[in-house]
Amino acid sequence: MSASPRDPLARPDGRDSRWEQHRLTRRQELVDAAIRAIREQGASIGMDEIAASAGTSKTVIYRHLGDRLGLYIAVCEAVDTLIVKDVGTALDHSVDAADLDQLRTDPRPALAAVIDSYLRLVERDPELYRFVTRRPLVDVPVEQDPVTGLSDAIATTLAGIFEGPLAESGGDPTAALTWAHGLVGFVRESADRWLVDPRRLxxxxxxxxxxxFAAFGLTGVLGTTRTTS
Known part of the structure; x- marks a missing residue:
């Protein structure tokens, strides 16, 4: 007995598969074109300029990406992938090069590797970074904010390397995530200021x-003696 067109066990139509692949490919092409336009014309670019750079219309962009928010989130996802990949590579390299004892006594190399990977993106792609962090196209709902999602991803990765040494030293492992989020915010705010500083170091x-500062704290960098009240 042959399967009916509505039979859930029927083999998928090859045309549907080809159309889905075409849709995904076209979507990626539009995101790539938007990223090129942002790099060339700056973070304040509008939808008309992005569409013109892509050689299409806003209607086509909206068809594949949903709306302004959809385009913004798609660009952020591409940037997030780059940052998370770079941060993960930096952490893997620094942690592989040091055992837990070294990491506990001197976390600075691992922290420096992560900070450097973040600032490299800021330096390499300043307009793209501004576009992501300043949200020029849309007001992003808190629950959909990709910048928050990126911070969470990096903080979770950092917390994973803090937890082991912290537990071994008898500390509270739950502090690892708190510190990791604090470190991400510290670096991001510093990067934002560095980017606009006319006398940038x-x-x-x-x-x-x-x-x-991240490794030794204010007491360490100022050379003061720690006291308790």
Whole structure:
């Protein structure tokens, strides 16, 4: 007995598969075109300019990406992938090069690697970074904010390397995630300020400063003696 067109066990129509692949390919092409336009024309670019750069219309962009918010989120996802990949690679390299004892006694190399990977993106793609962090096209609902999602992803990765040494030293492992989120916010705010500073220091100098503060705290960098009340 042959399967009816509505039979859920029927083999998928090859045309449907081809159309779905075409849709995904076209979507990626539009995102790539938007990223190129942002890099060339700046973070304040509008939808008309993005459509013109892509050689299409806003209607076509909306058809494949939904709306302005859809385009913004799609661009953010592409940037997020780059940052998370770079941060993960930096962490893997620094953690592989040090055992837990070294990480516990000197977390600075791992922190410097993460900070450097973040600032490299800011330095390499300033307009794209501004576009993501300043949200020029839309007001993003809190629950859909991709910047928050990126912060969560990086913080979770960092917390994973803090937890082991923290537990071994008898500390509270739950502090790892709190510290990780604090570190992400600290670096992101510092990066934003560094990007607009007309007397901007070289990236290496800023990485050094931030890694020192993140690893040793205010007491350590100021050379003061810790006291308890």
């Amino acid at each position: 070289p990236r290496e100098a800023v990485v050094h400063q931030l890694a020192d």
